[in-house]
Structure formats: C-alpha cells, structure tokens
Amino acid sequence: MNYIDIALKILKDNGYKQTKPRQKVLEILDKSNESLSAYEISDKSGKKLDVVTVYRVLETLEQNNLIHKVVSTGKYRKCYISEKSNLNKCHHNIICKNCGYIEEINCEGMNIIEKVISSNSSFKIENHVLEFYGLCQNCKLD
C-alpha cells in the first residue's frame, strides 16, 4: 500500500473524514521531493484548494503524524508511515541547501545523545528537533 492510501486509512481509523482536499494535499506532498508551504501547495493544486483549507489540512495531517514540518522553514514534507504504526517515530531530515531535496534518515544515535544531555543538565528532556543541511548527490557534483 502506498503513502496516500496508508495515510487516508489512518485518518479514517482516527475518526477523520476522507475528503478531497485531504487527498489532494497528500498527493501533492507525495509527489514532491522538497518541502512545501501552504501557498505552494495551494498553487500546485491549480488554486483549487484555498490556502486556508491547506493550512487546516496540514494541521490535521501533522497531528496524525502523517507529515512533518521542517522547522527551519515552516514547510511540510511527507514522512515515513506504515500501516502498523505511525506513532512518534523520530523523524530527521537531510535538506539540500541548493535544490531543497529532502531525505528522511534513520538516526539511531540520538537516544544516546539525549541521555548524555539529560545527565549533564538539570532538564528532563522529552524530545528534540534535528535537521541536517548540506548538498545532495546531484548538487555536490556541480
């Protein structure tokens, strides 16, 4: 099952309706290799989706862990989901500074880092944001 179908199923399971705007936003994000803003998504829909609707759809999708906000830009990117569970996966991205291409990565070491930080500070750490920036395979060759 592909990203869109899984996402729609999760929405349904969580009591959300499967509407055309939601499906359309998922399709646009699924196709894109880079993160997109609400306005960019509205544009890519041929303006069929109002920006306000896009904002609200994005909020819903994010709450259900179906998409991920790139914190340095505020734009959105689909993220890995599976039929079994989409709960609290630790999402990290590498973002190409040149073309915007984003790849989701697996970063096992962070739980260790969190433990080290926890014991070196007086904080109780609950979560973190981590984004890497650089050049993707194509752009580093130029």
Added chain:
Amino acid sequence: MNYIDIALKILKDNGYKQTKPRQKVLEILDKSNESLSAYEISDKSGKKLDVVTVYRVLETLEQNNLIHKVVSTGKYRKCYISEKSNLNKCHHNIICKNCGYIEEINCEGMNIIEKVISSNSSFKIENHVLEFYGLCQNCKLD
C-alpha cells in the same frame, strides 16, 4: 568582560558602529532567560525601539554570531561568546516547554553523528540544527 561589552567590541572590530539600539537589544537579550521575538524586544524597550530597527539589529547580531535564532519559534537568544573567537561555535539549546527557559549546552557527540549520517547517505553534510525540549529543573518539580 561581560556579554554586552564583548559583543560591542566584536561589532566594532568587524566595522559596525556601536549604537544605542544595538546596545539596548543586547541588554534586553542578556537579561532574558528565554528567547524573544522582535516585537517582544521592542515592547521590553518601552517601545523606544521601533520593531523594524529591532529586526535589523537582530539580523546584524546574528550575522556576527552574537545571538542565535531558536529555529522552532523564530525567537532570539544570546549565545556564548568570548573575546578570542566567536566563530562558528556549535550552538545547541535545551528549551523548557513550560516556562521557555533556555540553556545553551555543549554537545560533543554531534560531529560523530554527522560522520555516521554522511557515510550512510549520499549527502555532503555541512551543518545541522539541534534543539532539545523538555522541562527545566523548576518546572519538572511542579
């Protein structure tokens, strides 16, 4: 020498003028335990500083590595600087979800993580953003 004096000296050394707005913004950020937006800084100045000026001062301070933008909120926080060098220090923050208190931390492990990611992906990684969220000592007791 304290934060403000060092910062002003660095500005001077880099060819920037030492102006009252710059000094005032530095003072406000120095006093604050949490990150502040341009509007909050303007307010804390008793509206003596125009928001536009604050935006421009913040931009200058950031370019000189004297302050640091909290990427998840867009607000600014002073960061560690020394008379000798303020170049490209790797800044990481722990941010209290409850009260907003921010502490700058030293996070040695990240260069190792960057190397691991580099070798596991096709990207040439240049930098990263890392922020931790949790509860500070005071707030975790409540």
Added chain:
DNA sequence: CTCGCTGCAAAAAATTTGCACATTG
C-alpha cells in the same frame, strides 16, 4: 563631514478566525 543606522510609513507575506454552505459517513 560622510557613511551607516534608525524611524516612520507603507507594503508584502504568513497565519488565524468567523460564518454560511457543502460533503462525508
């Protein structure tokens, strides 16, 4: 005295809200 910096006005961009109507289940 000169160049860089600030303040004011205004524009542009990003995000949120209210409400009537449409759509899903």
Added chain:
DNA sequence: CAATGTGCAAATTTTTTGCAGCGAG
C-alpha cells in the same frame, strides 16, 4: 441528517522595503 470540513471574506500577525533625516566615528 448530523457532524465535520471547506470556501470566502476579513482580520491579525510577522517580516520586508523605501526613503528622509540622525548620529557615530
């Protein structure tokens, strides 16, 4: 048909730009 979700209008918030005048060096 009942509850959610959408579209439009409008308000709010955030950030940027232009330009005249001020002030640091």
